[in-house]
Amino acid sequence: MGESGMHQDLALNLRLLCSYYKSIAEVCRRLDINRPQFNRYLSGRHKPSASVMRRLCEFFGVEEQDILLPHGQFQ
Secondary structure (H helix, E strand, O other): OOHHHHHHHHHHHHHHHHOOOOOHHHHHHHHOOOHHHHHHHHHOOOOOOHHHHHHHHHHHOOOHHHHOOOHHHHO
């Protein structure tokens, strides 16, 4: 699987995690990440930097290796 496939799983996993919150806007506010930047992660076009990835994992209470799992295994 290529690099973009990994981003796609991350994007799907992030979307699932966001679905537990009222809105993506709320998640962005609480993480202090701007919405256009967050949308790039949700679309699978970009992978967060290491520091943003740590913030995402802390916020959602998941390990980095888990958030990068193939989406079918992540559930």
